[in-house]
Amino acid sequence: MPHLTVEYSANIEAHIAGLCHALRDVMLESGLFEIGAIRVRARACAHYAIADELPENAFADLILRIGKGRSDQEKIAVGKALTACAETHFAALLARPYFALTLEVQEISPQFSWKTNAIHPRLRTK
Amino acid sequence: MPHLTVEYSANIEAHIAGLCHALRDVMLESGLFEIGAIRVRARACAHYAIADELPENAFADLILRIGKGRSDQEKIAVGKALTACAETHFAALLARPYFALTLEVQEISPQFSWKTNAIHPRLRTK
Amino acid sequence: MPHLTVEYSANIEAHIAGLCHALRDVMLESGLFEIGAIRVRARACAHYAIADELPENAFADLILRIGKGRSDQEKIAVGKALTACAETHFAALLARPYFALTLEVQEISPQFSWKTNAIHPRLRTK
Numbered sequence: 244m245p246h247l248t249v250e251y252s253a254n255i256e257a258h259i260a261g262l263c264h265a266l267r268d269v270m271l272e273s274g275l276f277e278i279g280a281i282r283v284r285a286r287a288c289a290h291y292a293i294a295d296e297l298p299e300n301a302f303a304d305l306i307l308r309i310g311k312g313r314s315d316q317e318k319i320a321v322g323k324a325l326t327a328c329a330e331t332h333f334a335a336l337l338a339r340p341y342f343a344l345t346l347e348v349q350e351i352s353p354q355f356s357w358k359t360n361a362i363h364p365r366l367r368t369k
Numbered sequence: 370m371p372h373l374t375v376e377y378s379a380n381i382e383a384h385i386a387g388l389c390h391a392l393r394d395v396m397l398e399s400g401l402f403e404i405g406a407i408r409v410r411a412r413a414c415a416h417y418a419i420a421d422e423l424p425e426n427a428f429a430d431l432i433l434r435i436g437k438g439r440s441d442q443e444k445i446a447v448g449k450a451l452t453a454c455a456e457t458h459f460a461a462l463l464a465r466p467y468f469a470l471t472l473e474v475q476e477i478s479p480q481f482s483w484k485t486n487a488i489h490p491r492l493r494t495k
Numbered sequence: 496m497p498h499l500t501v502e503y504s505a506n507i508e509a510h511i512a513g514l515c516h517a518l519r520d521v522m523l524e525s526g527l528f529e530i531g532a533i534r535v536r537a538r539a540c541a542h543y544a545i546a547d548e549l550p551e552n553a554f555a556d557l558i559l560r561i562g563k564g565r566s567d568q569e570k571i572a573v574g575k576a577l578t579a580c581a582e583t584h585f586a587a588l589l590a591r592p593y594f595a596l597t598l599e600v601q602e603i604s605p606q607f608s609w610k611t612n613a614i615h616p617r618l619r620t621k
Binding site for chain 3: 246
């Protein structure tokens, strides 16, 4: 934790390069997350049917899953910051009437989750 | 929103064509969703271990994520309609004892979600 | 149900063989699930940005979704058993400071989910 997953229609594959890096920077700059815990990833969906099904129609759907402990204000702030980052990244797509972007923040139950992180020790000793 | 994601074992790839389109039509016909917001997609899982691990064993797992505001009755109606659509689409698979289908409806928190939809203006002005 | 999904960074693709099978065995041995309902799968994410973004950085994120009806103790027991299985499977990766593993157990709403399982009749009659 935290986990940020971007799911997108495969027809915008050419627009994905650099996205995970940019979102990771926003997560780090939020001050809410330890660097060794940040995991951003994106995966394409080869099959899709979007809105009126024009071939140009596309989407990106971001889900941020974080451990409990942040305030509502903190969750809203990071959600807005990630949305702003994605809007900037996808500005060319959003300028045309074929693209839809969403982001949702979810909480991970502390009672029913486990983690084994071999990255933390390396970065904590720096 | 709404988002409908189909996750399936890669051994039924030949059965996926047309599925997203058919599910999208059911979502539109439900009357619960604005056309410009409908996003159906499917993605294969290359690795899997299902039931007794016969190579024919396969699954499709559908998750519908929608914004709050629909009644329980409306959520149940659309869940049943999408299940019926998937059952029809996968009838050949369901006729043999190697396939399992599931569907779940989840709600998206209005407080912790954001959307930027460039498709709506195009379809709303029609 | 139950569904176990493994999402991982594509740079550990060589480590995934056998994982779904091993996790499936743990689920079966838990005694909590009927064999015909077990669906384990894994999918790679081609794009990612992890921690300090060294190219070796990698993750595996497991989400187990189960129907309601198990006690907290049972959920914790199966979560721990699956984590232990994944730790054993990924021992070589965890021995180096570039890998992070997580697992979360989620419940599926009985009211808003549907299933059509053609595998059960075959295995129940054995």
